[in-house]
Amino acid sequence: MLGWELPPHNSGGLGVACLNLARALSKDGADIDFVVPYEAEHSNTEFMHVLSAMKLDPLYRYGIGAYDSLLVEEEVIPTADVSKMISIRDVQRNYCAFVEKYLMDFKPDVAHAHDWLTFEAGVLAKRNFGIPLVAHVHATEYDRSGMNGGNPVVHAIEREGLLLADKILAVSQATRRIIHEKYDIPLDKIEVVYNSLDEDFLKSAYAYDSQDFRYIEEMKKLGYTVISTVGRFTIQKGLANLMRAAARALQKEPKLLFVFAGDGEQRQELVEMSAKLGIASNVMFTGFVRGKQLRDIYQVSDVFVMSSISEPFGLTALEAAHHGDVLILTKQSGVAEVLRSAMEYDFWDETKLADEIVAIARSEGLKHTLQRGIHNEYRNISWDNVAEKIISVYNEVEKRR
Amino acid sequence: MRAICLYLHLHQPWRYERYSVFDVAHDHNYWDEIDYYDKQNNQRIFDKVCEKSYHPMLNLLEENIRKHKNFKVSLSITGTWLEQAELWHKDLIHQIRRMVKTGQCEIVAETYYHSMSFFYSKEEFAEQVKMHTEKIKALFGTTPKVFRNTELSYNDEVGQWCTEHGYRAVLAEGWDKILGWRSPNHVYKVAGLPADTKTETKLLLKNYRLSDDIAFRFSNRGWSEWPLTVEKYQDWLNMDSLRGPLINLFMDFETFGEHQWADTGIFQFMNALISRWLSEYDNKFVTVSEAAELEAPQDEISMPWTVTWADTERDLSAWMSNEMQQEAMTKLYSMREEILATKDKALINDFRKLTTSDHAYYMCTKYWNDGDVHAYFSAYDSPFDAFMYYMNVLRDLEWRAGQKKA
Numbered sequence: 001m002l003g004w005e006l007p008p009h010n011s012g013g014l015g016v017a018c019l020n021l022a023r024a025l026s027k028d029g030a031d032i033d034f035v036v037p038y039e040a041e042h043s044n045t046e047f048m049h050v051l052s053a054m055k056l057d058p059l060y061r062y063g064i065g066a067y068d069s070l071l072v073e074e075e076v077i078p079t080a081d082v083s084k085m086i087s088i089r090d091v092q093r094n095y096c097a098f099v100e101k102y103l104m105d106f107k108p109d110v111a112h113a114h115d116w117l118t119f120e121a122g123v124l125a126k127r128n129f130g131i132p133l134v135a136h137v138h139a140t141e142y143d144r145s146g147m148n149g150g151n152p153v154v155h156a157i158e159r160e161g162l163l164l165a166d167k168i169l170a171v172s173q174a175t176r177r178i179i180h181e182k183y184d185i186p187l188d189k190i191e192v193v194y195n196s197l198d199e200d201f202l203k204s205a206y207a208y209d210s211q212d213f214r215y216i217e218e219m220k221k222l223g224y225t226v227i228s229t230v231g232r233f234t235i236q237k238g239l240a241n242l243m244r245a246a247a248r249a250l251q252k253e254p255k256l257l258f259v260f261a262g263d264g265e266q267r268q269e270l271v272e273m274s275a276k277l278g279i280a281s282n283v284m285f286t287g288f289v290r291g292k293q294l295r296d297i298y299q300v301s302d303v304f305v306m307s308s309i310s311e312p313f314g315l316t317a318l319e320a321a322h323h324g325d326v327l328i329l330t331k332q333s334g335v336a337e338v339l340r341s342a343m344e345y346d347f348w349d350e351t352k353l354a355d356e357i358v359a360i361a362r363s364e365g366l367k368h369t370l371q372r373g374i375h376n377e378y379r380n381i382s383w384d385n386v387a388e389k390i391i392s393v394y395n396e397v398e399k400r401r
Numbered sequence: 402m403r404a405i406c407l408y409l410h411l412h413q414p415w416r417y418e419r420y421s422v423f424d425v426a427h428d429h430n431y432w433d434e435i436d437y438y439d440k441q442n443n444q445r446i447f448d449k450v451c452e453k454s455y456h457p458m459l460n461l462l463e464e465n466i467r468k469h470k471n472f473k474v475s476l477s478i479t480g481t482w483l484e485q486a487e488l489w490h491k492d493l494i495h496q497i498r499r500m501v502k503t504g505q506c507e508i509v510a511e512t513y514y515h516s517m518s519f520f521y522s523k524e525e526f527a528e529q530v531k532m533h534t535e536k537i538k539a540l541f542g543t544t545p546k547v548f549r550n551t552e553l554s555y556n557d558e559v560g561q562w563c564t565e566h567g568y569r570a571v572l573a574e575g576w577d578k579i580l581g582w583r584s585p586n587h588v589y590k591v592a593g594l595p596a597d598t599k600t601e602t603k604l605l606l607k608n609y610r611l612s613d614d615i616a617f618r619f620s621n622r623g624w625s626e627w628p629l630t631v632e633k634y635q636d637w638l639n640m641d642s643l644r645g646p647l648i649n650l651f652m653d654f655e656t657f658g659e660h661q662w663a664d665t666g667i668f669q670f671m672n673a674l675i676s677r678w679l680s681e682y683d684n685k686f687v688t689v690s691e692a693a694e695l696e697a698p699q700d701e702i703s704m705p706w707t708v709t710w711a712d713t714e715r716d717l718s719a720w721m722s723n724e725m726q727q728e729a730m731t732k733l734y735s736m737r738e739e740i741l742a743t744k745d746k747a748l749i750n751d752f753r754k755l756t757t758s759d760h761a762y763y764m765c766t767k768y769w770n771d772g773d774v775h776a777y778f779s780a781y782d783s784p785f786d787a788f789m790y791y792m793n794v795l796r797d798l799e800w801r802a803g804q805k806k807a
Contacts, residue, residue: 252422340769343785351421358422359789365728366788369766 001034002099002111002118006042006050007200009058012232013315014138016198017171018114022048023199024387030394033108035121037061037095044200053098056091063088088117089153096121103129110134110394116141116154119161126164132397134390135165136193140178143310146235159183166397169193169390171313172334178310193389194338195313196381197322206292208299216257216284216300224255225361228301228325230294230316231308233264238307238330238347243270247277248354253361256282261297263288298323302367303360308333309347317342321378326370328356338381341373402683403642406605406692408475408572409458409654410549412515413450413482414759416441416780420790426800431751441780447485451493454658459496461657461668465675466505472675473505473686476654477549480513480536481757494540501541507688508537510545510568516756517551517720519559520707521734529753530566547571547689551758553607553651553710554717557703560591564602570693572651574710575606579702585609586645588696592703603693604702607651607710611641616652620665628666631673638678647687647695651710712767720761725788730761732795740798743805752798755791763787 001022005015022032022045032048038058042050099121112134113122119135126133141150141158162168162183168190170176176190210217216226227246231237239260246258260270260283267285274283289297298304304320304327311333318335321327327342329335336344343360345352360367418434418441434441465472476497486493500506512518513533518526530548538544548568550559555573563571575585583589585606594601614634618624626633641648653660661667678684687695711719721727733755740752764784781787 248423340783341766341785343789344782351423355421355423355789355793359785359792363725363728363788363792365724365726366785368724369788370785373766373769 001032001048002113002121003034003036004061004114004117005058006034006036006045008043009036009038009040013195013313014114016315017138017195019045020196020199020383021386021390024383025390027384028387028391030387030391033102033106035095035099035102035118037091051098051102053095054091056094061088061091063091092117092120096124100124100128103131107131109398112136112390112394113161113165114138116158116161119157123161123164126166130401132166132401133161133164134167134169134393134397135161136169137162137175137179137312138171139312140175140182142178142182143175143312144236146238146309148235165189166400167191167393169393171195173337174310174332174334175312191389191393193386194334194381195315195318196383196386197315197318197379199383201319202322206295208296212293212296213300216259219257220300222255224257225253225303225357226257226259226301227303227305227357228259228261228297228320229305229307230261230289230297230320233260233262233266233270235266236309236311238309239266239270240273241347241350242305242307242353243273243277243283245350245353245357246274246283247279248350249357249361250279250282252354253358254282256357256361258283259286259297259301260284261286261289261294295319295323298325301325303328303357305353305357306330306333306335307347307353311335318378321374324371324375326360326367327374328353328360339374339377341370341377343370402646402685404647404685404687404692404695405638405678406475406647406649406687406689407473408477408509408549408649408651408689409656410477410652411455411482411654412477412479413443413447413485414515414757415481415485415754416443416446417755417760417790417794419781419786420793420797422793422796425793425797429751429797429801431794431797432754443485444489446780447489450655450659451490453663454655455490455493457663457668458654458657459493459500461672462506463496463500465672466500466503469675469679469686470505471679471685473507473688473691474500475507475509475547475689477509477511478537479511479515480533481515481754483536483540498541501543505688507547507690508541508543508545509572509689510534510537510548512551514753514756515551515758516753517554517717517730517758517761518734518756519550519554519562520717520721521730522737523562525734525737525756529756547605547693552720554707555704555709556707557591557593557705560602560604560704561594564591564594564598564600567600568602569600569690570603570605572605572649572689573607573702573704574708574715575609575649576708576715578715579704579708580606583700583702584644585649586641586647587699588647588693589700589702590698592701601698603698605647605649605689605692606702608641608649609710611637611648612650612652615650615667615670616656616660619661619667619670629670631670631677634670634674635677647692649692718767719765720758723764723766723784725764725766725784726761729764729788729791729795732792736795736799736802739802739806743802745801745805748798748801748805755794755798760787760791764791 003018026047035051037053038056038061039052040058111122111125111131114136122133125131141154274280298320304325306317306329314333314335330347343356415432417431512529547570548563549572585608589604591602763779764787766784
């Protein structure tokens with residue numbers, strides 16, 4: 001299995017999905033070597049072999065930024081195998097070199113590559129060693145760029161990987177459609193395997209402490225409805241639409257408190273926007289949150305909004321559902337395909353979103369019906385179902401070898 | 402002597418458009434979705450069903466009325482259906498009037514707005530039944546003598562109300578849990594009437610197996626009896642007639658052409674079945690009034706709790722089981738007095754259009770997770786959307802009522 005990260009060295013959902021997937025696959029008897037581009041300790045990975053492709057600090061697996069100082073460069077370079085490891089392309093080149101060396105000695109039944117980051121290594125396994133390639137798409141460059149172009153190099157790598165793969169796994173029907181429409185891949189080559197909740201998240205002990213968000217708790221006592229969103233503040237997430245919808249909703253229902261949890265390049269824009277719209281006192285920015293703090297936000301919220309312009313899956317919606325939140329999802333998010341008891345809207349339809357927020361704030365009946373419904377369905381998909389489907393894909397590509 | 406009582410139900414609700422909270426107190430037009438191709442456009446839906454079902458089936462019925470003196474049919478037609486037909490397909494009204502004139506087609510009484518008002522407000526219910534009777538009288542020159550409550554919902558109280566109001570019979574579901582060993586193929590009477598009751602109201606019970614064979618299973622290729630031929634169905638009718646002289650086939654009119662599309666052969670089946678049934682000695686069709694007089698009541702049937710013809714539960718849960726439905730209906734009926742007090746005809750009419758049971762049905766979440774029939778018949782993307790827009794309309798009604806008072 002070719003991956004880029006595993007918890008705790010993950011920056012987002014990719015590492016979590018890979019870990020849960022590998023765990024479920026190994027339960028079904030798969031023997032997994034998991035390649036990562038850095039060297040570090042991992043916990044809870046005893047069911048597989050984690051192979052480190054190079055001596056690299058996990059922090060620098062995406063390369064060094066253009067504005068990082070020479071000191072950083074010096075810090076990285078001595079530990080690395082090669083003389084220069086400046087950009088992510090350098091890291092990928094080393095990653096491929098490692099995979100090539102590995103394949104001289106070992107011949108796995110299948111190469112399972114996660115996202116464009118590892119597609120080159122997957123293609124190498126396929127082209128040079130004849131190993132069947134399963135390309136797993138968690139997000140495409142179109143998603144990451146809010147459907148506006150994106151990086152052409154990344155597109156080229158994605159296209160090559162998708163064309164050469166024996167089978168493609170997409171995390172939702174929406175992603176499957178993008179792969180078909182934007183990369184011209186026939187639909188019958190693409191299977192949908194949804195994600196599920198992180199098992200470590202479900203198992204870990206959590207106790208809500210009402211002292212953490214005392215301000216929000218007080219507002220709730222005054223009858224405020226708390227609406228939150230969690231994620232990177234980037235164009236893909238459609239947060240500007242959410243902010244304008246918030247302003248519209250507040251015209252009808254003043255007792256609304258919006259919590260924007262996360263960080264990203266749009267932070268300043270969003271803060272300014274809340275001020276210009278005159279709703280700054282109803283909007284809170286928490287900064288980047290993770291772990292218990294993130295769960296506290298889910299817990300204190302009544303409503304969770306996923307406002308993404310394009311969201312291949314959207315695991316945070318399941319996490320929010322686990323904490324009893326009512327969900328509002330854009331029709332463009334993959335998770336909306338598996339959840340029925342959620343309110344939906346098109347990402348650009350700010351009026352409908354405002355309508356939905358007001359409706360939930362004003363009706364206990366609606367809130368409770370949504371809560372009860374989502375409680376019964378948010379765990380419908382298990383990693384075991386996912387693994388079962390993937391194993392059958394493995395067998396299929398193996399047979400055609 | 403063996404008789405089939407064929408009874409068909411005609412109804413279309415007035416669907417409200419996707420009415421935003423930002424429209425409240427500004428736009429009071431809920432029923433005329435401008436875009437003809439939109440899901441909530443009432444005219445488009447009526448046109449569609451007219452072409453697929455109303456036209457071909459009414460033609461089939463009228464032809465058989467002309468061909469066979471002893472072919473009879475009973476129709477219940479809601480006020481909201483009649484309003485839409487008058488607007489867009491007047492020919493349907495003319496055709497039904499012709500059929501009624503022959504004496505072979507009987508119209509059944511019900512609430513004008515196809516509402517569940519019996520369970521929320523008896524005054525509103527009585528008012529809506531009266532409105533319906535007047536509408537039928539005006540359009541078809543006849544006064545209904547047999548009653549059916551919305552979705553065939555029935556309990557002893559409904560039966561007693563019908564007796565008090567002089568109805569000859571009332572229609573209900575022939576549900577096994579109620580009937581026990583008794584057959585739906587007999588005439589029964591309403592239970593629990595005071596001893597001094599002069600005219601007793603009969604109870605006609607739907608033979609749901611034979612009705613649903615046509616209404617639900619006819620085109621189901623997974624059904625072991627598919628394809629259903631006239632010969633086979635005739636055999637079943639003969640067998641079932643041994644249990645009693647009266648077979649009550651009650652179903653939605655739209656069974657023909659809309660639920661079972663023309664290409665399933667449903668029209669040919671029905672046409673052939675009518676001739677075939679009548680070709681046998683001593684077989685006939687009866688209207689609901691005639692059915693009530695077919696024999697002396699065999700027993701009294703009590704339904705202490707409400708039974709309907711809906712879903713496998715045969716109860717009211719499709720209309721009142723979740724909190725959204727309860728909240729919406731409670732709110733609606735709590736506004737009644739204030740709205741009637743305005744004496745504003747348009748406002749009162751809008752209020753009553755909202756009592757139509759379909760609206761609560763769209764909010765049903767019973768099978769939402771499995772996503773089946775309820776979703777198919779809904780004009781909205783989800784029960785939550787249906788609820789949201791409905792509540793916004795109610796807010797606007799409230800605003801209008803407030804304006805009147807001021």
